[in-house]
Amino acid sequence: SQTIHQWPATLVQPVGSPLSLECTVEGTSNPNLYWYRQAAGRGLQLLFYSVGIGQISSEVPQNLSASRPQDRQFILSSKKLLLSDSGFYLCAWSVTGGNYEQYFGPGTRLTVT
Amino acid sequence: DQQVKQNSPSLSVQEGRISILNCDYTNSMFDYFLWYKKYPAEGPTFLISISSIKDKNEDGRFTVFLNKSAKHLSLHIVPSQPGDSAVYFCAANNYGQNFVFGPGTRLSVLP
Numbered sequence A: 001s002q003t004i005h006q007w008p009a010t011l012v013q014p015v016g017s018p019l020s021l022e023c024t025v026e027g028t029s030n031p032n033l034y035w036y037r038q039a040a041g042r043g044l045q046l047l048f049y050s051v052g053i054g055q056i057s058s059e060v061p062q063n064l065s066a067s068r069p070q071d072r073q074f075i076l077s078s079k080k081l082l083l084s085d086s087g088f089y090l091c092a093w094s095v096t097g098g099n100y101e102q103y104f105g106p107g108t109r110l111t112v113t
Numbered sequence B: 001d002q003q004v005k006q007n008s009p010s011l012s013v014q015e016g017r018i019s020i021l022n023c024d025y026t027n028s029m030f031d032y033f034l035w036y037k038k039y040p041a042e043g044p045t046f047l048i049s050i051s052s053i054k055d056k057n058e059d060g061r062f063t064v065f066l067n068k069s070a071k072h073l074s075l076h077i078v079p080s081q082p083g084d085s086a087v088y089f090c091a092a093n094n095y096g097q098n099f100v101f102g103p104g105t106r107l108s109v110l111p
Helices: none
Strands: A003-007 A010-013 A019-026 A032-038 A044-052 A055-058 A064-070 A073-078 A087-094 A108-112 B010-014 B019-025 B032-038 B045-051 B056-059 B062-067 B072-077 B086-094 B097-101 B105-110
Touching: A003 A087, A010 A019, A019 A032, A019 A087, A019 A108, A032 A073, A044 A064, A044 A073, A044 B097, A055 A064, A073 A087, B010 B019, B019 B032, B019 B086, B019 B105, B032 B062, B045 B056, B045 B062, B045 B072, B072 B086
Parallel strands: A010 A108, B010 B105
Antiparallel strands: A003 A019, A019 A073, A032 A044, A032 A087, A044 A055, A064 A073, A087 A108, B019 B072, B032 B045, B032 B086, B056 B062, B062 B072, B086 B097, B086 B105
8 A cells, every 4th residue: 555754743943944854655656746835724735746756846936945856755845944934744646647636644844933 | 816715714513414515616627626634733635536527426424516517516524423523625636737725624523
């Protein structure tokens, strides 16, 4: 069966510090991968999605970036965090050409102080 | 421009009664719709979906209805249980592209 992992579960970082969140998927090959952010009291905002290694599409301009160095690994990064980057970050995967359902990881709670 | 709307931020229902969560969309290109359930500090879990070629899909206590002409879908939960208390997100996409989530509705099922 497929499993998606995210770490860390919680993170507190000062403004201006770098960020690296990691997501890995097991049990499937060539998945579509996604990064979402849920700000307090708001819905899910799609940040990035990837259909293959090295292929990243950005949905919103921001000081965040994403990379996919391996087929089942998706990394969210920032060189300098802003207060507004605080939120709940979720990684998700879906089957390429499949039934369009996305499966989410447990999320990372990021607080920028 | 919010392409997927859930106009009720919260809903309270008595245990055993029906919960009806509503969702409206504006993009006529959307052809697949999903409902997700989310508990605090956890990732959303997939609940049920419907293709635009159907108007109803049922899975146990959960039924999703789609009215394409009105660009409206709804999730019915019957009977509602306290464990159903969560935030429910409506989502839509077109051929697996352009995934858009609504802002969510917090359902509280009262014992």
